[in-house]
Amino acid sequence: MVDIRGVPESDIDRALELAYLVFHDRPEAEVRERHHALLGRCDRLGAYDGDLLVGFMAAYDFRLSVPGADLPCPGLTFVSVAPTHRRRGVLTRLMAHMLGRAADGGSPLAALWASEAAIYGRFGYGSATTGATVEIDSSRPLALRIAPDRRPLRFVDPEDAVAVIGPCHEAARAARPGRPTRSPERWREEWLTEQDEEDEELSPPRIIALGDPGEPVAGYVVYRTKPEGDGGSARTPGLVRVDELEADGPAVAAALWECVAALDLTGRVRAWGRPVDDPLLHFAADRDQVRVTAQFPALWLRLVDVAGALTARSWAAPVDLVLELRDARMPANAGRFRLRAGPHGTSYEPAGAAAADLALDVRELAACYLGGTRVTELVAAGLVQEHVPGAAAALDAALRTPVLPHTGDEF
The missing domain is CATH 3.40.630.30 (Gcn5-related N-acetyltransferase (GNAT))
Structure with a gap:
């Protein structure tokens, strides 16, 4: 046993x-x-x-x-x-x-990154955020449609990273759903280790911050480089691997992307785990130069306490719906509940004999909870049952966020 x-x-x-x-x-x-x-x-x-x-x-x-x-x-x-x-x-x-x-x-929540996407749905986890791999051909100057911020750029010692760029990271985290906290130990042992765990040919981490001296940084980039190599029939150009780039506005982001794309002895930039609504994809002047080469499920979310999760978050529009929720693993979440939510508060209570507007599994509700998956898409896929026309669109409007949820913090 x-x-x-x-x-x-x-x-x-x-x-x-x-x-x-x-x-x-x-x-x-x-x-x-x-x-x-x-x-x-x-x-x-x-x-x-x-x-x-x-x-x-x-x-x-x-x-x-x-x-x-x-x-x-x-x-x-x-x-x-x-x-x-x-x-x-x-x-x-x-x-x-x-x-x-x-x-x-x-x-009220639990989260993970799935090594195999087929495993965790049966435990009530839904794919709540999506990541993208972006590659830049930096053999020529990065073409931009906006003017980059011309405040000074400076290197930051990794030993000083938490103090210097930590506040910028925390501000970015608060502005976008789906991002976990990062302790000083996690900064040091996961993001800023001298040697990369997966590729020993990569350089130690480099950090460049943007902002006037004495002022909080407006943005930063963490990157590693790899020299030109033998790719078989042809030489592969030097690589800049961007591990993280945060900016408080598009001009700051443009300056940081321009900087890493201009590093000497490199010809390509690869950034894994970028948000699919990354502003770079809009302000890049040549989308043949800046390409999305992969897109994948990132953070998987589980609503442990559905009532606690729903009543804790804010809502973009008023909504009043009866949800029939299935949860085979945590029966306390299962049943028919009335969700009333809006700018002035949220309630989520048993609906009694009221007819359901929507019927769904906790996995689907988890996928939609952060605003990254639309309920109407799941209705179209046959995964959510809409008993009252317009109910899915109403819930989508209430769940909507100004930016898509995203995290690059794999764990």
Whole structure:
């Protein structure tokens, strides 16, 4: 019989070995030490077959930006089940315990990044944000339709990053739903490590900030570079990999993109995990030079406490609907509820015998919660049932956000 219980610090190395086995990984000692420190700060849950650790799950203590609020939201990570114990309900029991912990701790949400998109929908997670990979041909100057901000650019020492660019990051996080908090440790151990975990040929991180001396920075870019290489039949130009770019306006963003696209001895810029409504895609003068090369589901969201999640966020328009909600994993969320929301407050209460306007699974509601997925699209896909014409459009109008939800913080 497999027992689900907390994983003590003395078992962190065992948990890491299980995760490395499952993800076919063999990291160097420095990365292992970093992972060990990371898990030491996480909530840890294990599945034990006797004394053998056969399943593991950890959770960051995050808060997540949602429309009009910042909510507790554990970020699940290192989810792994031993190959010898697959299809025995281990992941199901781990997830039930972890979601129960979230509910008991007052977290209305939980989130993760899915290694396999087919897995987590059955646990009530919906794909709530979308990321894009953007590539710039920087063998020629970046063509722009707007004038870049000409305030000074300066390098920032990674040791000073949290103090210098942290406030700019936090302002950007508050302005866009779907972004988790970032502790000083996460800055240091996940974003600004000397050696990149996935590509040892990349340089250490470089940080360039924009703004007048003595004033808060208006924007910044974190990037790494790779020299020209042998691509087989042809040489590959030097690469600039943009890990993060934040700006308080389009002119600032234009100046930062122009800067990284002009770095000597490079001919391409690649930015993974950009928002699909990135202003760069509009103010770039030549879309053959600036291309979206991939688009993918990013943050997966779970509504642990639907009432708590809905009443905590703000709404763009008034809405009054009866929702028939299905939730096979957390029955307290299931039932027929009346949602009344608008600028002056929100209520979400049992609807009694009132007929449903919309019927949907908690997975679909999670996908729409941050404003990144339209309910009308899910009706068209047959995933939401609209019993009253116009109900889906009304909920879309209420859920709408000024910018699309997005996060590049993979965990």
